[in-house]
Amino acid sequence: MGDMSETSSTFGGLHERVRNLARTVAAIHADDVDRMARFPSETLAALREACVLSAPVPVALGGAGLTLSEQAQLCATLGKACGASGMVLAMHFSQLACLTRHCGANENFEAYLRELHAHQYLLASMTSEQGTFGDTRTSICALQVEGETFTLEKDATTGSYCAFADAILVTCRRDADAAGSDQVLALVARSQYELTQSSDWDTMGMRGTCSPGFRLKSRAPSWQVVPGPFADCAAETMVPYSHVLWAALWSGIVAGASARAADCVRSAARKTPGRTPATALALARLAAGLQALRQQWLALAHEFDVLDADPDQRAALHGMNWALKFNSLKVNASNAAPQLVHMALQIVGIPGYKNSGPYSLSRHYRDVLSASLMISNERVLAKNADMLLVLKDF
Numbered sequence: 001m002g003d004m005s006e007t008s009s010t011f012g013g014l015h016e017r018v019r020n021l022a023r024t025v026a027a028i029h030a031d032d033v034d035r036m037a038r039f040p041s042e043t044l045a046a047l048r049e050a051c052v053l054s055a056p057v058p059v060a061l062g063g064a065g066l067t068l069s070e071q072a073q074l075c076a077t078l079g080k081a082c083g084a085s086g087m088v089l090a091m092h093f094s095q096l097a098c099l100t101r102h103c104g105a106n107e108n109f110e111a112y113l114r115e116l117h118a119h120q121y122l123l124a125s126m127t128s129e130q131g132t133f134g135d136t137r138t139s140i141c142a143l144q145v146e147g148e149t150f151t152l153e154k155d156a157t158t159g160s161y162c163a164f165a166d167a168i169l170v171t172c173r174r175d176a177d178a179a180g181s182d183q184v185l186a187l188v189a190r191s192q193y194e195l196t197q198s199s200d201w202d203t204m205g206m207r208g209t210c211s212p213g214f215r216l217k218s219r220a221p222s223w224q225v226v227p228g229p230f231a232d233c234a235a236e237t238m239v240p241y242s243h244v245l246w247a248a249l250w251s252g253i254v255a256g257a258s259a260r261a262a263d264c265v266r267s268a269a270r271k272t273p274g275r276t277p278a279t280a281l282a283l284a285r286l287a288a289g290l291q292a293l294r295q296q297w298l299a300l301a302h303e304f305d306v307l308d309a310d311p312d313q314r315a316a317l318h319g320m321n322w323a324l325k326f327n328s329l330k331v332n333a334s335n336a337a338p339q340l341v342h343m344a345l346q347i348v349g350i351p352g353y354k355n356s357g358p359y360s361l362s363r364h365y366r367d368v369l370s371a372s373l374m375i376s377n378e379r380v381l382a383k384n385a386d387m388l389l390v391l392k393d394f
């Protein structure tokens with residue numbers, strides 16, 4: 001692993017590999033992953049083989065240095081075949097961005113990113129916590145630094161694929177005296193923690209993300225605390241990346257559902273040559289909705305990449321205008337995606353309502369319903385409401 005030819009380390013080469021593995025691996029196992037609520041291990045093995053997990057790592061450290069819009073396109077392509085796999089990739093990329101963008105020229109982190117590329121490590125996230133109710137910007141648990149090491153314990157309500165990850169990025173208070181919002185982000189590797197599962201993950205959808213609650217007990221070297229406050233990391237990276245990447249993979253799920261609806265309409269058309277089936281009009285509406293959804297995340301990702309190309313501009317991401325844009329994308333995409341899958345279901349009818357078969361939309365529908373809950377839309381809108389009270393320049 002870690003040995004890619006020149007073409008395959010470009011975005012075009014990587015995207016081609018993801019298209020192939022989405023078709024030949026992720027799509028084949030997606031129903032079983034969903035039915036058994038099991039981790040998509042075949043897809044992850046294929047992603048590792050194709051060096052996709054390190055694609056955002058800077059070229060100088062062995063990766064392909066993909067931009068946000070390029071990462072988002074990979075998530076959309078994978079999400080079309082298997083929503084849970086697309087979500088795992090999106091969450092991994094948003095955690096990885098926190099390291100690539102906030103660890104500067106720190107040689108320990110540089111060595112870690114090289115190692116991540118060589119071994120294709122998978123990164124998970126623990127922001128949720130018992131008692132903070134989905135507010136990612138508050139922690140109860142605190143870092144305890146003793147000399148060159150820290151210990152950290154956290155009771156997380158939801159920890160996607162934590163049992164399968166190579167490392168977890170954990171939000172926590174800076175120290176035992178810090179306020180709940182005075183957070184840092186700590187990296188803990190598998191050999192440095194113990195996990196005790198505290199709840200189950202028998203959900204309607206996104207079953208393959210394997211996201212039960214976990215109690216974490218960890219001890220690690222102090223350099224593994226990401227430099228700077230988590231507030232910076234959240235504004236400049238975690239929120240922009242997660243909202244764009246999630247929106248992209250949700251649009252991928254809609255694309256998967258739309259492809260099944262289109263197959264169904266074409267099959268009807270073949271039975272009545274010379275006559276356009278009545279459902280073709282609804283398919284045209286669905287295609288227009290999907291295009292609008294895609295353009296929303298593509299446009300914002302592009303805007304972000306342009307700004308990000310100039311390091312002096314990064315501070316602008318702390319502005320309310322940018323926070324509103326990313327939050328609004330999250331709310332718009334998570335509201336639109338289930339409606340579009342619903343439109344696909346109306347086109348397909350009963351074969352789409354079945355739990356299996358080539359036209360089944362059951363998995364797509366259930367997976368996409370998680371979108372508005374994953375950081376509750378009401379919580380995101382409440383933040384926007386506060387900002388809009390003071391924002392003058394609309």
Ligand SMILES: Cc1cc2nc3c(=O)[nH]c(=O)nc-3n(C[C@H](O)[C@H](O)[C@H](O)COP(=O)(O)OP(=O)(O)OC[C@H]3O[C@@H](n4cnc5c(N)ncnc54)[C@H](O)[C@@H]3O)c2cc1C
Pocket residue numbers: 091124125126127128129133134135156158159160161206209211370373374375376377378379382
């Ligand atoms: C598929 C999936 C994967 C996930 N993976 C992870 C992971 O890997 N790591 C992790 O840490 N977390 C993960 N999460 C959890 C996620 O990040 C949130 O913490 C969680 O979705 C919030 O849970 P909640 O709905 O119970 O809580 P809350 O956000 O508290 O929402 C509870 C209720 O309160 C309402 N509400 C909340 N705030 C307001 C407000 N201001 N105004 C009005 N109503 C409000 C909401 O609408 C909702 O009805 C995942 C979630 C999902 C769905």
